[in-house]
Amino acid sequence: MKYTNPVVKGFYPDPSVCSANGKYYMVCSSFQYFPGVPLFESPDLVNWTQIGYVLTRENQVMLDKINSSGGVFAPTIRYNGGRFYMVTTNDTTRQNFYVYTDDIYGEWSDPVYVDQGGIDPSLFFEDGKTYFMSNGLDDEGRSGVIQCEINIETGEKLSKSICIWQGSGGRYLESPHMYKINGSYYLMAAEGGTEYGHMITYARADSVWGEFVGYAGNPVLTNRNKAPYLIQGIGHGDLIRDKNGDWHILCLGFRQIHMWMPYHNLGREVFLIPVKFSADGWFTAGRDGTAEYEYEIKGDFEQKEKKLYTFKNTSWKIDWCHLRRPDFDNYEFYDDSIVLHGSGITLDDADSPAFIALRQRDFEFELSVRLSVDGGEAGVTCYMCEDEHYDIALRKSPEGTEAVLKLNIGGIKHIENTVELSSDSAVLIVRGDNFRYNFYAASQGSEIYLGSGNTKYLTSEVSGGFTGVMLGLYSIGRNSASFSDFSCNYK
Structure with a gap:
């Protein structure tokens, strides 16, 4: 059957995948958002359903007051001996750790720390031994992909950390993953930085310790010279074999807002790319080593895509997430509504305001929600980070209640428009396309246009960092804000 990339849309970067019990499981980076490390399940590598998060308790990861794009980097998921392992980095604390579970639908363990530096850690299991690898410096100060043997029960190092490969010459060597295929050891990595020069490279050896010889055709997969083309940033992937014996790479990539405008606001998404082994x-991977929108895959199934998100058809604990270390005393969850109790923390702070969000999954959408607020300010935000976000809100004024549009770019806080309303409640509406977010307030049967903001200012090219736009509900100030009738409909 034919499928279309990306297979998971929106800010779900650094995918890692394993297979177990006839299904596939994938994790992605989450950075400053909590719960951490979204967890997906799939029967076919194309249709993915989020089934939860890996890091669901505050003692599993420190996110308190971290900057945007800090926190949880590049997880790897592996299955061995009936147990799932997820290994990752908290880049803010500079700690590599892993957690584990015997029930993929249940809770994961407390963290087990490994005394090896670098980021993007991975695990490889063979003959009762566990090898831990990351990028960084080995015990002799040599940089590259670093590996040691560990005790999987305790995280204790059982060998020195040794540099086993230094890549193909691209900058920012990262994302090492080890595989044993037909008696040979394959080490796949990413180079070039997770931007327009991103690429996947690999090497092969006869031993887990090397010597690793790079593929003569490296990079095996990249869109760095494929221009003008909407898919860019292809890299940071994981190799997986399907039920038919065919191989694939699940990797990240991003979609530009326009062919001639090199900006991306949806974050780095998940792409599925076919792989072919030669004699x-x-x-090799993709079409001539590049990623395309469409491919064929064996199987009798249909690619499905969810277009409408509501309070009723989403789960507060699976689809939605919060900033850093949320205070759940500020949240009242109901089946078809939510109440947020604001505090002195705002969206401009590297902290945890009353905030709950979904990832923006495509360029064209319409979001609407009915809001009533008894003080302070509450509303909807198109949120990239604390310095770049667009907010449409209700707040109390001397005359009653006003709708306000605020555009925050580069730390410059601008009030674009304010409109007095004749009611204490209104429907807030955001209509987005590739180029603009347009903001409206509907009250007493009348829809009022408040203004717009360019999408390109809520992008990694402007904001920096590694995340994507989140469509959030928020409340600030000492108040109670009630949200109901929520829908986010993608075109």
């Missing part, structure tokens, strides 16, 4: 044991 000599080397593999």
Whole structure:
């Protein structure tokens, strides 16, 4: 059957995948958002359903007051001996750790720390031994992909950390993953930085310790010279074999807002790319080493895409997330509504305001929600980070209640428009496309246009960092804000 990329839309970067019990499981980076590390399940590598998060308790990861794009980097998921392992980095504390579970639908363990530096850690299991690898410096100060043997029960190092490969020459060598295929060891990595020069490279060896010889055709997958083209940033992938014996790479990539405008606001998304092994044991990926929108895959199934998100058809604990270390005393969850109790913390702070959000999953959408507020300010935000976000809100004024549009770019806080309303409640509406977010307030049967903001200012090219736009509900100030009748409909 034919499928279309990305197979998971929106800010779900750094995918890692494993197979177990006839299904596939994937994790992605979450940075400053809590719960951490979204967890997906799929029967076919194309249709993915989020089933929860890995890091669901505050003692599993420190996110308190961290900057945007800090926190949880590049997880790897592996299955061995009936147990799932997720290994990752808290880049803010500079700690590598893993957690585990015997029930993929249940809770994960407390963290087990490994005394090896670098980021993007991974695990490889063979013959009762566990190898831990990351990028960074080995015990002799040599940089590259670093590996040691560990005790999987305790995280204790059982060998020195040794540099086993230094890549193909691209900058920012990262994302190492080890595989054993037909008796050979394959080490796949990313180079070039998670931007327009991003690429996947790999090497092969006869031993888990090397010597690793790079593929002569590296990079095996990249869109760095594929221009003008909407898919860019292809890299940071994980290799997986499907039920038919065919190989694929699940990797990240991003979609530009327009062919001639190199900006991306949806974050880094998940792409599925076919892999072919040749008789000599080397593999190629994609079409001539590049990623396309459409491919064919064996199987009798249909790619499905959810277009409408509401309070009723989403789960507060699965689809939605919060900033950093939320105070759940500020949240009242109901089946078809939510009440947020504001505090002195705002969206401009590297902290935890009363905030709950979904990832923006496509360029064209319409979001609406009915809001009533008894003080302070509450509303809807298109949120990239604390310095870049657009907010449409209700707040109390001397005359009653006003709708306000605020555009925050580069730390410059601008009030674009305010309109007095004749009611204490209104429907707030955001209509987005590739180029603009347009903001409206509907009250007493009348829809009022408040203004717009360019999408390109809520992008990694402007804001920096590694996340994507979140469509959030928020409340600030000492108040209670009630949200109901929520819908986010993608075109």
